[in-house]
Amino acid sequence: MNQYDYVVIGAGSAGCVVANRLTEDGKTTVLLLEAGNPPNLPEHEVPLGWVKLWGTEADWAYFTEEEPYLNGRKIYCPRGKVLGGSSSINAMIYIRGNCHDYDRWQELGNPGWSYEDVLPYFKKSENQQHGASEFHGVDGELSVTDPIAPAVTSQRFVEAAVALGYKRNLDFNGEQQEGAGLYQLTIKDGKRHSTAAAFLVPILDRPNLRVTTGALVTRLLFEGTRTVGVEYIHQGTIHQSFVQQEVILSAGAIDSPKLLMLSGIGNAEHLRSLDIPVVVNLPGVGQNLQDHLHVAVAHQATQDLQPAPTSNIAEAGLFLHTEGRLDAAPDLQLYSAPVLWTHPAYARSGPGFAASVCLTNPQSRGSVSLRSASPNDSPIIRMNYLQSESDMQKLVAGIKIIRQLFDSSIFDEFRGEEVAPGANVTSDEALRAYIRETCDSVYHPVGTCKMGTDADSVVDPELRVHGVEGLRVVDASIMPSLTTGNTNAPTIMIGEKAADLIKAAGRVPYQRLELTKLS
Numbered sequence: 252m253n254q255y256d257y258v259v260i261g262a263g264s265a266g267c268v269v270a271n272r273l274t275e276d277g278k279t280t281v282l283l284l285e286a287g288n289p290p291n292l293p294e295h296e297v298p299l300g301w302v303k304l305w306g307t308e309a310d311w312a313y314f315t316e317e318e319p320y321l322n323g324r325k326i327y328c329p330r331g332k333v334l335g336g337s338s339s340i341n342a343m344i345y346i347r348g349n350c351h352d353y354d355r356w357q358e359l360g361n362p363g364w365s366y367e368d369v370l371p372y373f374k375k376s377e378n379q380q381h382g383a384s385e386f387h388g389v390d391g392e393l394s395v396t397d398p399i400a401p402a403v404t405s406q407r408f409v410e411a412a413v414a415l416g417y418k419r420n421l422d423f424n425g426e427q428q429e430g431a432g433l434y435q436l437t438i439k440d441g442k443r444h445s446t447a448a449a450f451l452v453p454i455l456d457r458p459n460l461r462v463t464t465g466a467l468v469t470r471l472l473f474e475g476t477r478t479v480g481v482e483y484i485h486q487g488t489i490h491q492s493f494v495q496q497e498v499i500l501s502a503g504a505i506d507s508p509k510l511l512m513l514s515g516i517g518n519a520e521h522l523r524s525l526d527i528p529v530v531v532n533l534p535g536v537g538q539n540l541q542d543h544l545h546v547a548v549a550h551q552a553t554q555d556l557q558p559a560p561t562s563n564i565a566e567a568g569l570f571l572h573t574e575g576r577l578d579a580a581p582d583l584q585l586y587s588a589p590v591l592w593t594h595p596a597y598a599r600s601g602p603g604f605a606a607s608v609c610l611t612n613p614q615s616r617g618s619v620s621l622r623s624a625s626p627n628d629s630p631i632i633r634m635n636y637l638q639s640e641s642d643m644q645k646l647v648a649g650i651k652i653i654r655q656l657f658d659s660s661i662f663d664e665f666r667g668e669e670v671a672p673g674a675n676v677t678s679d680e681a682l683r684a685y686i687r688e689t690c691d692s693v694y695h696p697v698g699t700c701k702m703g704t705d706a707d708s709v710v711d712p713e714l715r716v717h718g719v720e721g722l723r724v725v726d727a728s729i730m731p732s733l734t735t736g737n738t739n740a741p742t743i744m745i746g747e748k749a750a751d752l753i754k755a756a757g758r759v760p761y762q763r764l765e766l767t768k769l770s
Contacts, residue, residue: 253493254493255492255493256280256281257279257281257282257496257498258282258480258481259501260502261284261500261506261726262283262336262447262451263501263503263726264336265446265725265743266336266446266499266501267451268376268450268743270283270451271451272750279459280459280460280461281459282461283460283461283463286465286468287331287464288308288464289464290309292307296442297442298343298436299558301341301342301564304340305327305340308333309331310332311329312330313327314328315328315617315632319635320635320638322687326634327692330503333447334447336446337694338446338447341737342563342564342737343444343563344435344739347734347736347744348741349580350366351579351580352734353366353369354366360705363748372744372747373747375388376392376449376743376744377393378391380396381422393437393444394438394444396435396436396438397433398561398562399438399441399559401566402559403589404589404604405433405587405589407661407662407665408431409431409567411656411661412430412569417431417569418430418431420570423435428580428735430569430570431569432567433567434566434567441560446743446746466490467627469626470482470513471498471514473530476718476719478494496757497721497757500722500723500724501724502726504540505632508536508619508700508709509630511536511724512527512621513621513626514530515530515531516530516533517534518533519532519534531719533717533718534706535708536699536700537619537620537630538701540617540619540696540698540699541617541698542617542733543609543610543738544646544691544692545586545608546649546685546691547592547593548605548606548653549591550603550657550662551599551602551668552604552667553666556602558590564588564590565586565587565588569583570585570611571652582611583609583610583611583648585608585609593605593689596688596689597672597673597689604665605671606653608649611735611736615638615639615642617632617633617634617635618632620633637686637690647683657669695738697733697734698730698733700729701731702714709724710724710729714749726742726745729745730745
């Protein structure tokens with residue numbers, strides 16, 4: 252069979268949700284294509300093992316180009332190449348973002364994406380340990396739970412924050428986001444609960460769903476500007492599959508714009524420079540790249556702090572405002588970890604603890620572009636981290652806040668030497684140099700297929716690609732701006748909302764022309 256109602260490209264955080272929801276009726280046929288394979292390493296299930304998944308076959312293992320504001324460093328950019336996508340290799344933190352994030356999306360010209368609009372979709376996916384409430388659901392597929400055995404320093408981090416005057420927050424996804432608390436996690440029965448485990452594995456026996464792994468999609472197929480199918484390589488052979496309704500592109504913020512450009516949708520000048528025929532000139536494809544950036548403060552510990560196997564390492568957190576604006580989303584997010592979590596140049600043996608400060612709303616913008624016309628070549632990724640001076644200023648302020656927390660008497664029995672940045676690094680100038688030397692990604696790239704109606708947008712508020720028919724993008728790339736916190740939960744929400752949009756449009760069948768194999 253090479254004809255389906257829908258083809259979904261990418262079995263990641265959004266793609267697994269879309270495939271599940273579209274096939275619920277038992278009639279709608281879906282082909283789900285994933286370049287990676289099913290998770291087959293023990294580290295996929297053991298929460299503590301997530302950092303060991305980087306660089307494996309489950310990771311695209313991308314790097315940025317030399318970052319001009321980070322001393323020319325190339326920054327690692329892991330992306331999931333596996334069923335479940337990045338939800339199968341991430342740190343499992345469940346953060347929805349701030350209500351102001353989604354209200355801002357709507358203000359930018361995206362009706363239907365306010366916080367009030369998206370909250371039901373967060374609740375729909377969720378099986379919340381604490382039970383149903385105004386903000387939480389219990390009937391969803393995704394398990395959201397408290398840490399099983401958080402380290403003592405993670406708990407002390409929360410206590411130190413409260414002692415400094417920050418609010419204790421038992422639910423970052425509830426009535427307010429500000430304050431300190433333990434992160435909730437996508438873990439079930441002590442094991443990672445990826446979107447593949449939650450939404451895909453339980454439905455693999457649906458006769459109207461076909462899942463093909465190890466399938467690299469090389470281009471989209473068109474009749475004029477109507478998307479009619481996809482071409483992909485599987486087991487060394489080129490295949491084509493066609494759609495009666497739509498192609499759903501859910502390959503993520505790096506690979507979704509890459510495939511659009513390979514298929515002739517993007518900046519016409521860039522495409523012509525690579526001899527790619529232009530289907531639609533959409534200059535916004537690959538632009539507006541945003542990512543969360545963080546930098547750590549680390550101490551040696553005076554006693555063993557070995558995290559439990561069920562630990563996600565980044566166990567506790569703090570959301571705060573540096574400018575005192577309570578009518579906006581927090582601009583800093585802190586992570587606390589019971590390990591010496593720091594740049595390799597500052598590595599030490601033995602036990603330790605650390606905290607990092609993350610910019611929740613960076614002003615710097617980057618891009619994704621093609622290196623060549625070959626689908627086998629990695630794209631050119633330019634993040635432009637710290638392009639904005641305000642981003643640097645907030646990281647400096649964040650380091651000072653972490654030091655205040657760790658200087659609390661609450662840490663007296665654990666505090667050893669500060670190994671990063673080091674007790675002698677105190678001036679703003681020295682801290683700025685340390686940040687440029689060591690800051691790193693939190694691995695939350697978004698925005699490269701921006702939702703909107705302006706000239707730089709790629710998809711409309713129903714996630715349909717401008718200028719073509721039968722094609723939507725459904726993943727983190729559609730975010731006009733970064734959400735405040737980790738991006739996996741918002742991406743799952745996008746999948747949920749998109750599925751309803753797709754179903755509504757599918758009630759009016761598209762009468763496709765008789766197809767011959769496309770060259």
